[in-house]
Amino acid sequence: MTRPPYAPPTLPEEIALLEAMAAIAPKGVRIGCRKIRDEDEAHLLPEEARAIPARHPAIRRASGAARWIAHGLLWDIGLNDFAVLRTSSGAPVWPDGMTGSLAHDNEMAVAAVAPVSHIGSLGIDVEPAQPLPHDIFALVTTPADTTEALNQDLTGRILFSAKEAVYKAVYPLDREILGYEDIAVDLNAGLAVTTTGHRVKLLYCVAPRVVVVAFVRGN
Ligand SMILES: CC(C)(COP(=O)(O)OP(=O)(O)OC[C@H]1O[C@@H](n2cnc3c(N)ncnc32)[C@H](O)[C@@H]1OP(=O)(O)O)[C@@H](O)C(=O)NCCC(=O)NCCS
Known part of the structure; x- marks a missing residue:
């Protein structure tokens, strides 16, 4: 020890x-x-x-x-x-x-x-609980995202964090490099879908920081 x-x-x-x-x-x-x-x-x-x-x-x-x-x-x-x-x-x-x-x-x-045995693959991200700058939000979001989160000020930040967490969860599965446009996030449903066919569950907290946990179910 x-x-x-x-x-x-x-x-x-x-x-x-x-x-x-x-x-x-x-x-x-x-x-x-x-x-x-x-x-x-x-x-x-x-x-x-x-x-x-x-x-x-x-x-x-x-x-x-x-x-x-x-x-x-x-x-x-x-x-x-x-x-x-x-x-x-x-x-x-x-x-x-x-x-x-x-x-x-x-x-x-x-x-x-x-x-x-519980979780097939896991991703996590942490961000300050501050609104995402508009120019970054424009880069991150696509019409495929559903972002009616409860905390409107932090919607962009949660979306950004969710896509990063999803990327970390799915990259080890097939080593595909994804962009923000390749990950469609539904914050209401707590679900993301990638263009590579992965369905990823999302859970998040917003205080005292934004943390998103993304996971693909195990067998
Ligand atoms: C993975 C990535 C999103 C991490 O984002 P970041 O803001 O640089 O850093 P974070 O603090 O959130 O995460 C860092 C951790 O991510 C993990 N990580 C890095 N690359 C990873 C990958 N390909 N798969 C899974 N986890 C990865 C590492 O554990 C790293 O920790 P370490 O630096 O202490 O070893 C980024 O490094 C990356 O590879 N981006 C390329 C693809 C991309 O940006 N697509 C758009 C987002 S979907």
């Missing part, structure tokens, strides 16, 4: 986010968050540090924070010191029999893992 198990969040914003994420997490999905701290790059295991080419300290800190969460979630189910490496596409590599996903915005990192 060389690393401590995942410690529960201590900061009020982490506690509030974990509570919101726990409320939306599908059965079988383990989920966590961490405010990105100075020196979080130190949480990268040596193999992970080598697998992450980014030199910018903020990017390495964010990846370290996300992996700190993932290490703890995996530790809790007996997978100690598992290094979450990356493929050349950037997709994370999970232990056999597991799926998972990582994300970070400027301040917060999140991670989720699940056994493939």
Whole structure:
């Protein structure tokens, strides 16, 4: 045992986010968050540090924070010191029999893992709970999207986050690179459909941050 198990969040914003994420997490999905701290790059295991080419300290800190969460979630189910490496596409590599996903915005990192017996493939995204700039919304949305979300101010942000989470969930299945126009999101139904034929369930919270969990059902 060389690393401590995942410690529960201590900061009020982490506690509030974990509570919101726990409320939306599908059965079988383990989920966590961490405010990105100075020196979080130190949480990268040596193999992970080598697998992450980014030199910018903020990017390495964010990846370290996300992996700190993932290490703890995996530790809790007996997978100690598992290094979450990356493929050349950037997709994370999970232990056999597991799926998972990582994300970070400027301040917060999140991670989720699940056994493939419950969840075929998983994607997560985190965003600040702020309206999406209009020009980005125009890039992200298509007429195929249904965006009558409850919180109108955050509709664009949720849609953006949903498409990112869906991409992360489906990319490992067939390694198809999708654009925003390839993912039709129905926020009311909690469902996305890709041009590559995947149907992806969506769950989201909006406070204290926008987090979307996207998943393809397991067998
Ligand atoms: C996957 C992608 C959407 C991530 O978005 P991002 O805003 O850069 O970063 P996020 O913080 O949300 O997520 C980062 C994590 O995504 C994961 N990720 C990266 N590429 C991935 C892929 N192809 N499949 C699944 N997960 C991936 C990694 O775990 C990464 O964490 P790490 O950098 O610590 O290893 C982006 O990197 C990408 O590959 N885009 C190309 C396709 C695209 O943008 N299409 C339009 C959106 S649908």
